Amino acid sequence: MTSTALAGTTDRQAAGSQWAVETHGLTKRFGENVAVNEVELLVPRGCAFGYLGPNGAGKTTLIRVLLGLTPADGGTMSLLGYPVPKHRDAALARVGAIVDEPRFHGHLTGRENLELLAAVREPAARGRIGPSLERVSLAHRADDKVSKYSMGMRQRLGVAACLIGDPQLLILDEPMNGLDPAGMHEMRDMILSLVAEGRTVVLSSHLLDEVERTCDAVAIVDRGQVIRQGPISELLAGATFEVEVECSDPDQARTLLESTTFGAQVVAGPKGLEITLPSGTDRDVVAEIARVLVEGGISLYRLQEVQASLESWFLQVTSRLGEGQ
Ligand SMILES: Nc1ncnc2c1ncn2[C@@H]1O[C@H](COP(=O)(O)OP(=O)(O)OP(=O)(O)O)[C@@H](O)[C@H]1O
Ligand SMILES: [Mg+2]
Structure with a gap:
C-alpha cells in the first residue's frame, strides 16, 4: 500500500470512532507526584465536556499530555480517533487548543496575530481570519493592538485563533479564568454555539457552576484520578x-x-x-x-x-x- 492509501485508511478508521478523546491508563508523573493517574477518559463527539477538579488536580497536565506538549509515562490516547503520538500531526490538524492563558504579541493587532498563526497553517486558514473574528465578536476591535485588549477579549482572540484551523475538537484550559460575569456569559454562549455546529469542546475548570451550565457531560478529577464521568443528568441521578x-x-x-x-x-x-x-x-x-x-x-x-x-x-x-x- 502507498503512504497516501495508508493515510486514507487511518482517516477512515479515525472518522469511525465515536470518541473525540479516548484515553486508557494515561499516566504522567513528576517525580513522586502522579499528576495524571491511570486516567480512563471517554469524550463523546459533538458535546461540551467538562474536566472538572480543584486546583492541582491535574487538569492542565492532562491537556498538555493530550497535545504532546509533555510526554506521557504510561497508557494510550487518541484524539478524534487518531492514536497519538503515532498520528499526532493528523490529529492536531483538526484540534484547536488554548492552554493556560492565550499568548499573543501585544504590539501587534488581533488580526495581525491571527495572520502570523495562519501563515504556518494550510492556505485556507487565511480566509478564515475575518469570519473567526466576527464569530468571537472582535471584528470591530481587530485592528487594535492586543496590548489594549481586556482579558475577555484576549480569551476570545484565543478562540478565534483556534477557529482559523476549522477544528473538530477544541480543548480549552480554564476558558472562564479572569472573566467577569458578562465575559463568562459570552464565553459560555460561544462554546454552546461551537457545539451546535457539530464541534466538540473539552474545557477544564474548577468552577462547578460554569461546568454545570455549559457542559453536557463531565469527568470529575481529584488528585490526578478521574473519579466519576458521564452525562451530568445521569451523575446527578446518583446524588x-x-x-x-x-x-x-x-x-x-x-x-x-x-x-x-x-x-x-x-x-x-x-x-x-x-x-x-x-x-x-x-x-x-x-x-x-x-x-x-x-x-x-x-x-x-x-x-x-x-x-x-x-x-x-x-x-x-x-x-x-x-x-x-
Ligand atoms: N512542570 C511541572 N513540574 C513538576 N510538577 C508539576 C509540573 N506541572 C504540574 N505539576 C504538578 O502536577 C500537579 C497537577 O498540576 P496541574 O497544573 O495539572 O493542576 P491543575 O488541575 O491544572 O490545577 P489548577 O486548577 O491550579 O490550574 C500539581 O501537583 C502540580 O504541582
Ligand atoms: Mg491548570
Missing part, C-alpha cells in the same frame, strides 16, 4: 435528594419523619426543615412526606424539592464536605 419544609411544628415534624422508613435525615435550616433522602429515592416520597405531616396534624406552609447541584454532588463524591475547600 442524594433534598426536600425543604416549612410547617407549624418543626420539632414534631422531625420526630414524625425520622420514624418513617424513608431513611430521611432531618436538620433545621435557615429556610425550614432540610430533609435529605438517600440516592435513588423515588419522587413519590415527596408526596408521602406531605401525607405523613398532614396526617400528623401539622400545617404545611411550604414543601419544596431541591435539585441537587453539581457542586453538592461534587463535594459528596470527593468527600471534601467540611474540609473548607
Whole structure:
C-alpha cells in the first residue's frame, strides 16, 4: 500500500470512532507526584465536556499530555480517533487548543496575530481570519493592538485563533479564568454555539457552576484520578435528594419523619426543615412526606424539592464536605 492509501485508511478508521478523546491508563508523573493517574477518559463527539477538579488536580497536565506538549509515562490516547503520538500531526490538524492563558504579541493587532498563526497553517486558514473574528465578536476591535485588549477579549482572540484551523475538537484550559460575569456569559454562549455546529469542546475548570451550565457531560478529577464521568443528568441521578419544609411544628415534624422508613435525615435550616433522602429515592416520597405531616396534624406552609447541584454532588463524591475547600 502507498503512504497516501495508508493515510486514507487511518482517516477512515479515525472518522469511525465515536470518541473525540479516548484515553486508557494515561499516566504522567513528576517525580513522586502522579499528576495524571491511570486516567480512563471517554469524550463523546459533538458535546461540551467538562474536566472538572480543584486546583492541582491535574487538569492542565492532562491537556498538555493530550497535545504532546509533555510526554506521557504510561497508557494510550487518541484524539478524534487518531492514536497519538503515532498520528499526532493528523490529529492536531483538526484540534484547536488554548492552554493556560492565550499568548499573543501585544504590539501587534488581533488580526495581525491571527495572520502570523495562519501563515504556518494550510492556505485556507487565511480566509478564515475575518469570519473567526466576527464569530468571537472582535471584528470591530481587530485592528487594535492586543496590548489594549481586556482579558475577555484576549480569551476570545484565543478562540478565534483556534477557529482559523476549522477544528473538530477544541480543548480549552480554564476558558472562564479572569472573566467577569458578562465575559463568562459570552464565553459560555460561544462554546454552546461551537457545539451546535457539530464541534466538540473539552474545557477544564474548577468552577462547578460554569461546568454545570455549559457542559453536557463531565469527568470529575481529584488528585490526578478521574473519579466519576458521564452525562451530568445521569451523575446527578446518583446524588442524594433534598426536600425543604416549612410547617407549624418543626420539632414534631422531625420526630414524625425520622420514624418513617424513608431513611430521611432531618436538620433545621435557615429556610425550614432540610430533609435529605438517600440516592435513588423515588419522587413519590415527596408526596408521602406531605401525607405523613398532614396526617400528623401539622400545617404545611411550604414543601419544596431541591435539585441537587453539581457542586453538592461534587463535594459528596470527593468527600471534601467540611474540609473548607
Ligand atoms: N512542570 C511541572 N513540574 C513538576 N510538577 C508539576 C509540573 N506541572 C504540574 N505539576 C504538578 O502536577 C500537579 C497537577 O498540576 P496541574 O497544573 O495539572 O493542576 P491543575 O488541575 O491544572 O490545577 P489548577 O486548577 O491550579 O490550574 C500539581 O501537583 C502540580 O504541582
Ligand atoms: Mg491548570
